[in-house]
Amino acid sequence: MRRINSLYGRNGILKRVFEKPAKQSHAFLASRSFSTEGGYGGESQQNSSSSRVKIFDRELKRRDRAAWLSRNKNDTFVDAVAENLLDRLEDCKKSFPSALCLGGSLGPVKRLLRGRGGIEKLIMMDTSHDMIKSCRDAQDDNSIDTSYLVGDEEFLPIKESSVDLIISSLGLHWTNDLPGSMIQCKLALKPDGLFLAAILGGETLKELRIACTLAHMEREGGISPRLSPLAQVRDAGNLLTRAGFSLPGVDVDEYILNRETALATAAIYDSMFATEDGTIPATFQVIYMTGWKEHSSHPQAKRRGSATVSFTDIHKQFGGQS
Amino acid sequence: MVRISRVMLKEAGNAIDKTLSEILVCPLSKQPLRVCEKTKSLVSDTIGVSFPIKDGIPCLVPKDGKILEEDGDASKAC
Numbered sequence: 001m002r003r004i005n006s007l008y009g010r011n012g013i014l015k016r017v018f019e020k021p022a023k024q025s026h027a028f029l030a031s032r033s034f035s036t037e038g039g040y041g042g043e044s045q046q047n048s049s050s051s052r053v054k055i056f057d058r059e060l061k062r063r064d065r066a067a068w069l070s071r072n073k074n075d076t077f078v079d080a081v082a083e084n085l086l087d088r089l090e091d092c093k094k095s096f097p098s099a100l101c102l103g104g105s106l107g108p109v110k111r112l113l114r115g116r117g118g119i120e121k122l123i124m125m126d127t128s129h130d131m132i133k134s135c136r137d138a139q140d141d142n143s144i145d146t147s148y149l150v151g152d153e154e155f156l157p158i159k160e161s162s163v164d165l166i167i168s169s170l171g172l173h174w175t176n177d178l179p180g181s182m183i184q185c186k187l188a189l190k191p192d193g194l195f196l197a198a199i200l201g202g203e204t205l206k207e208l209r210i211a212c213t214l215a216h217m218e219r220e221g222g223i224s225p226r227l228s229p230l231a232q233v234r235d236a237g238n239l240l241t242r243a244g245f246s247l248p249g250v251d252v253d254e255y256i257l258n259r260e261t262a263l264a265t266a267a268i269y270d271s272m273f274a275t276e277d278g279t280i281p282a283t284f285q286v287i288y289m290t291g292w293k294e295h296s297s298h299p300q301a302k303r304r305g306s307a308t309v310s311f312t313d314i315h316k317q318f319g320g321q322s
Numbered sequence: 323m324v325r326i327s328r329v330m331l332k333e334a335g336n337a338i339d340k341t342l343s344e345i346l347v348c349p350l351s352k353q354p355l356r357v358c359e360k361t362k363s364l365v366s367d368t369i370g371v372s373f374p375i376k377d378g379i380p381c382l383v384p385k386d387g388k389i390l391e392e393d394g395d396a397s398k399a400c
Contacts, residue, residue, distance in 0.1 A: 059385065098341075121341050132379055147341045150381040155349035157382035162345040 055229060056174050058127065058152060075108075077255055081286050082108035082169045084253065085198045088290060089117035089165075096165035096194065102153055102185075103127055104171025106135050113144070117165060122146045127153075153181045158188040166195050170286070173199040173230050182243035192295035195245055201252060201285035202232040208282070211272065236287045245291025246298050255284040338364075338380050349382045365390070 082105055089096070095118025101109050103126035110124065122144045126132050132148045151157045153168070153175050166185045175181045185195050209227050216223045231239070233252050240248035275281065292298065338346075338357065348355055348366035355364040355373070363372040364380055371387040373380060 098345075123341065123345070127383055129376060129379065129381060133377065136379070145341065147339050148379045149342060149346070150376075150379055150383060150386070151349060152383045155382075155384050157346055157349040159345045159347045160352070 054176050056176050058154070058174075058176070075105075077284060078105045078170060079108045079112065080255065081105070081198050081253075082112050084286075085109075085167065085169050085196055085288060086112055086116055088196060088288075092117070092194065094164075094192070094194075095119075097121060098163045099123070099165040099167060100125060100158060100163045100188065102166065102168035102171050103131070105169045106131065107138065109167060109169050110135065110138070110146070119144055119165070123149060123163070125149045125151045125153075127151070153184075156181070156184040156188055158184075160187050161190045163188055164190055164193045166193070166197075168197040168199075170198055170200065172197055174228065178231065179239055179242055182239055182245075186243050186245060186291075186293055189293040191293055192297060193293045195240075195289070195291045195293075197289045199236070199287050199289070200228075200230050201236075201287040202230045203254065203283055203285035204230055206283055207272070231287065233285075233287055236289050240289055240291045243291070244294070246294040247290075247292050249288075249290040251288050253286045253288070255286065256281045338375060338378065342380060346380065346382065349384055363388075 086109065097118065098121040099117065099119045100123045106124050106126055110122070113119065113122075124132065124135055124146060125148075126135070127150065129150050132150055136146075136148050149157070153172060154177055166189060168185075172178060172181060182195070182197075189195060205227055212226045213223050216226075233250065236250045237248055240250065343357065346355055346364070347353060348368065348371070350371070351366060351368045353366060353368040355366055358365050358372065361372065362375045364375065364382070365372045366387075370390045372390055373382050373387050375381070
């Protein structure tokens with residue numbers, strides 16, 4: 001990595017680059033979505049004491065998502081995440097007769113499900129009516145009884161204890177109240193129901209985040225966030241526990257996409273992260289979360305003091321040599 | 323095959339299907355919803371809000387809901 005000082009010699013390039021909007025990254029550059037209710041910058045300092053700061057403009061995301069997803073019918077990255085998430089259903093002995101699929105990437109989930117998890121009734125939910133309609137009109141040849149619904153994850157319109165499985169592929173990271181949404185998911189699950197989610201993690205687009213921050217500092221003397229704030233890996237486990245899921249599981253995958261047309265994003269991006277062949281990497285960190293609604297069949301810790309054999313004896317029996 | 327399912331969808335367009343009617347609740351109060359055939363909407367009586375059903379897809383985003391004005395009007399409309 002080159003030294004940051006070298007950036008100051010690149011004024012000309014920086015100027016040119018900033019005049020061009022970066023087309024590739026508009027889906028993740030959420031500068032406009034920070035503008036809700038007092039903004040995320042200066043004024044939010046006063047609001048930060050209340051938990052009602054709206055970071056994401058859900059109305060904006062609603063339109064965005066429909067337009068964005070319908071254009072890229074088969075996105076390899078989204079497909080890879082959906083496939084990875086659905087693969088987990090094969091690890092479960094249990095079958096899930098009724099499943100709720102939350103927004104984000106509905107199409108790929110529906111397309112790649114291929115009878116996994118023994119799902120008989122599938123409910124597809126998204127905040128965008130257009131998205132749901134295009135999903136319904138896709139007419140995949142599967143025999144699953146599918147219902148469609150427009151709803152917001154922050155206000156889940158599902159009755160308590162009514163579904164066996166909730167899948168959310170790349171949708172929940174854009175909720176303002178992630179813990180609240182997850183608690184609502186947990187309530188909607190039947191006992192021993194499974195919650196399966198993939199969200200983008202804090203390492204996502206780190207190159208762009210760093211490049212934007214440095215460019216801001218250089219040009220404007222201060223920084224304002226240009227990318228959606230995302231959950232960190234260590235938060236994911238806490239979120240699952242806080243929402244009351246038992247047997248929580250979290251794992252992380254990183255996808256690095258090489259975008260050749262995004263070269264115009266910033267000269268800093270280029271100078272700090274560019275590879276030798278002229279392309280620039282873009283990291284996507286995906287956090288996978290699994291959790292179960294509590295049930296008597298889950299493994300439990302034994303009562304304290306209920307052991308009949310002491311650790312010293314076990315040590316003598318099996319590992320005496322050390 | 324595709325045509326048949328399209329027709330079926332069209333017919334089912336007015337009322338929501340059984341799976342949904344069993345599990346849907348009001349997104350805000352989590353109380354049961356009432357189907358109003360006349361206005362093609364789902365009514366949450368607890369908070370006096372009606373949610374539209376567009377093309378057979380119920381729209382339960384809080385912003386899509388319409389507040390029913392007067393009690394008298396609401397009972398007339400539905």
